[in-house]
Amino acid sequence: MTQTPPPLSRRSARSLRRESAVRATPEVRPLADGDFFDWVGLYAGSLEELGMSYRDEVALRTWHQLGFAGDAHAIAGLESIVVGRSGNLVGFAISSPTFSALDGSRLLDVHACFVERVEYDGEALEAIILALHERAAAAGAERLRWLLPESASKAVKFSKELGESQPYGVYEMPVQSMTAER
Numbered sequence: 001m002t003q004t005p006p007p008l009s010r011r012s013a014r015s016l017r018r019e020s021a022v023r024a025t026p027e028v029r030p031l032a033d034g035d036f037f038d039w040v041g042l043y044a045g046s047l048e049e050l051g052m053s054y055r056d057e058v059a060l061r062t063w064h065q066l067g068f069a070g071d072a073h074a075i076a077g078l079e080s081i082v083v084g085r086s087g088n089l090v091g092f093a094i095s096s097p098t099f100s101a102l103d104g105s106r107l108l109d110v111h112a113c114f115v116e117r118v119e120y121d122g123e124a125l126e127a128i129i130l131a132l133h134e135r136a137a138a139a140g141a142e143r144l145r146w147l148l149p150e151s152a153s154k155a156v157k158f159s160k161e162l163g164e165s166q167p168y169g170v171y172e173m174p175v176q177s178m179t180a181e182r
Contacts, residue, residue: 024086026127031080031092033068038089039082046092046114066094081131083115083124091115093128097139108136108175110146129162136175144173 031039043062044054060069067074075096083091093113099106110132115125136144147170164172 023123026083026085026090026121026124028081028083028127028131031066031068031082035082035089036063036068039063039080039092042082042089042092042114042116043112045116046112049114062094078111079135081128083127083131085121085124090117090121091124091128093132095132095135097136097141105143106139106141107143107145107172108132108139108141110144113146133176141175143175146171 040059040063043059047054061073063069064073065075066078066080077096078094079096080092080094082089091114094111095108096111097106098109113128113132115121115128118125132144162171162173166172
């Protein structure tokens with residue numbers, strides 16, 4: 001005589017479907033004008049993670065600097081990318097090429113990098129970092145560089161795993177050729 005397992009509760013069935021479902025691969029693309037409201041939510045989350053307060057005027061000024069206001073506020077070379085899953089934005093990064101006057105090397109400064117619930121979505125963070133490495137390599141940069149306040153404990157933890165800590169809250173990571181690893 002074979003025994004049949006008891007039926008799953010609705011909650012258990014949903015949980016089982018979620019666990020067995022294939023997660024959509026994170027997709028990185030340039031930030032677009034239609035992303036404003038989703039981007040603002042992510043931007044607010046990034047500021048909160050850094051221990052800073054969100055203000056509408058700062059978000060709007062940043063949006064303008066990225067070149068999405070149809071005016072002359074855009075900063076040349078400043079680029080923002082977003083990462084999404086199934087059409088929902090889950091992260092973003094803002095970067096620009098620069099150089100070091102100390103050693104003459106080219107760098108890619110990462111002004112902001114944020115993934116919502118990064119502790120559960122490392123793939124989205126990896127996708128953004130890969131895209132940043134690709135942009136840095138295309139610009140001839142030798143290193144990625146970013147600055148964090150020490151009070152941003154979660155971001156500092158990830159930064160120490162990813163890059164080398166420099167004085168004054170600066171982190172650097174050598175640019176790696178990621179195309180061979182794909």
